[in-house]
Amino acid sequence: MRILVTGGAGRLGYSVSRQLVENGQTVRVFDLPQVDWSHVERLGVEAFKGDITDQGSVTDACKDVDAVVHLAALLPPRSESSRELTMKVNVSGTENILNSINSDTPIVLTSSISTYGITANAKPPINETYPQTPHNNYSKSKISAEKVVMDAGNPTSILRIAPISVADLVELPDSIPYRSDQRVEFIFVDDAACAIVISLKVCDDREIYNIAGGKSWQMTGTEYIDRFYAALGVEVEPVFSEEYTAVDWYDTEKGERLGYQRTSFNQLEKKLEVLGMEMGLR
Amino acid sequence: MEKALENLDRVIEKVSDEAAKKRLGEARKVISQNRKKIWLRTKTGKPMALETQAVTENILEASDIEYALSELEAHVDKITEESRRRSMVVT
Numbered sequence: 143m144r145i146l147v148t149g150g151a152g153r154l155g156y157s158v159s160r161q162l163v164e165n166g167q168t169v170r171v172f173d174l175p176q177v178d179w180s181h182v183e184r185l186g187v188e189a190f191k192g193d194i195t196d197q198g199s200v201t202d203a204c205k206d207v208d209a210v211v212h213l214a215a216l217l218p219p220r221s222e223s224s225r226e227l228t229m230k231v232n233v234s235g236t237e238n239i240l241n242s243i244n245s246d247t248p249i250v251l252t253s254s255i256s257t258y259g260i261t262a263n264a265k266p267p268i269n270e271t272y273p274q275t276p277h278n279n280y281s282k283s284k285i286s287a288e289k290v291v292m293d294a295g296n297p298t299s300i301l302r303i304a305p306i307s308v309a310d311l312v313e314l315p316d317s318i319p320y321r322s323d324q325r326v327e328f329i330f331v332d333d334a335a336c337a338i339v340i341s342l343k344v345c346d347d348r349e350i351y352n353i354a355g356g357k358s359w360q361m362t363g364t365e366y367i368d369r370f371y372a373a374l375g376v377e378v379e380p381v382f383s384e385e386y387t388a389v390d391w392y393d394t395e396k397g398e399r400l401g402y403q404r405t406s407f408n409q410l411e412k413k414l415e416v417l418g419m420e421m422g423l424r
Numbered sequence: 425m426e427k428a429l430e431n432l433d434r435v436i437e438k439v440s441d442e443a444a445k446k447r448l449g450e451a452r453k454v455i456s457q458n459r460k461k462i463w464l465r466t467k468t469g470k471p472m473a474l475e476t477q478a479v480t481e482n483i484l485e486a487s488d489i490e491y492a493l494s495e496l497e498a499h500v501d502k503i504t505e506e507s508r509r510r511s512m513v514v515t
Contacts, residue, residue: 313461313510376462422467 144168145342146207148194148239149214150187151177154252154306157335158211159187165339172203172214194235197242204242209342210249212239215287218256218319221280232283233290240294248297248345250338253284255302255352255392262386266325267360269393270302270350277388288350297348299341301397304329304354305389307370309413311421314367314380322364322382326389329355330405337402344400351397358406360391369407373414375424425459425473431480439489447493448483451500458503463510472506475499 145162149155150171162169163185171182175191183189192199194214204210214235215221221228239249259275261268276282291298307328320326337353361369363382371378394403418424432452439445455476463469479496486492 311463311466311510313463313507315511374462376465378462420467422470423462423465 143208144170144206145209145211146170146172146190146203147187147211147213148172148203148235149212151179151182152213153308153331154334154338155213156182156185157332158213158338159185161332161335161339162211163187170203170207172200194238195230197238200235200238201242204239207243207247209247209345210239210243211252211338211342212236212249213252213338215252215283216280218278218280221283222278225279225282228279228283229286232280233286236287236290240290240296243296245294245296248299248342249291250341250345251287251291251298251300252338253288253300253302253350254281255304255354255390256281256388257284257288257302258388258390260386260388261390262324264390266391267393268352268390270352270396281388292348297345299345299347300350301337301341301353302350303334303337304352304359304392306331306334307355307359307410309410309417311374311417311423312370314371314378316381318363318367318380318382320363320383320387320389321385322362322380324363324386324389325360325391326363326366327354327360327391328366329353329359330410333402333405336404337397337400340400340402349396351400352392352394353397353402354392354394355405355407356394356403358408361407369411370414373411373418374421375415375418425455425464425476428455428476428480429459431477431484435480435483441489444489444493447497451493451496454500454504458507461507461510463506469506472503476503 145167147159150159151173159169170188172190190203216228216231257274258272259277274285305328308331367380436448464473479499483492
């Protein structure tokens with residue numbers, strides 16, 4: 143099978159492409175020409191450099207593909223500086239793909255748990271039936287993209303993915319985008335990629351899934367930051383948001399059949415400890 | 425990095441050319457914004473911090489400020505790129 147991975151040169155895209163290649167699939171990666179292609183090109187994928195907002199470019203990229211994994215999107219904070227551009231990339235970009243594939247071609251859409259809006263006052267965990275509440279450009283665009291895909295009628299899996307965590311040294315932003323006492327649940331990048339790859343096989347069900355790390359990843363904002371940087375061996379002085387933001391604990395029972403929750407938070411800590419030693423931080 | 429900032433302050437004070445002063449100010453701003461980055465404490469980051477100090481010392485002593493300034497700007501670009509690469513991933 144030839145699978146098109148849009149946004150495939152990013153961190154999540156790389157992990158998806160790697161897992162697909164390891165599964166024996168032919169992978170065509172579509173991403174902007176100016177991004178760093180060096181890692182993904184080493185996987186032996188077909189590199190297709192173009193812009194998701196350009197229908198011609200997308201049509202060419204979709205030629206002879208048997209399935210699409212659609213990751214390309216404008217993410218926060220960049221999405222919040224232009225509503226127009228965010229809708230163009232995240233919604234029109236999705237339409238461009240659907241215009242370019244047959245109605246029976248499966249498509250996995252990566253959406254986001256941020257489409258539930260700010261749920262601090264709700265009773266956790268948040269499941270897939272919780273009302274979607276757009277609160278910024280990004281969540282608005284993802285809700286619209288979900289509708290575009292559902293309306294198109296293709297076989298699909300829509301994945302509302304929690305914020306991604308990586309086993310790497312990640313710098314703290316000036317302000318952490320959640321409160322210190324807020325419920326947060328992230329997911330390890332390779333597990334999110336695993337969910338995407340497996341969900342390709344169940345597109346006929348046309349289901350929507352929450353994709354998050356699971357119970358071991360459910361903690362408060364301050365616990366996440368403390369444990370992450372302690373594992374790396376770094377003392378940090380984080381400044382948290384004073385407002386609640388769109389991260390919470392999620393009900394991932396429906397997606398359990400995908401079998402993607404393979405990395406506990408404790409296992410991430412072990413990976414970070416090794417990295418911290420290799421980097422001379424511990 | 426603090427020493428590099430001190431060096432740049434001295435150069436900025438000394439230089440009379442306004443265009444060069446502006447470029448030095450921009451480089452100083454990047455160094456100041458990045459001086460507490462965690463990656464500068466790693467095995468690969470520490471040499472970068474030392475190199476930052478060295479390129480600012482070169483400017484202090486340079487007879488050809490243009491060449492030394494270009495060297496500083498190229499170095500600052502590397503700092504910016506590494507910090508961008510390590511910025512927090514949020515979806």
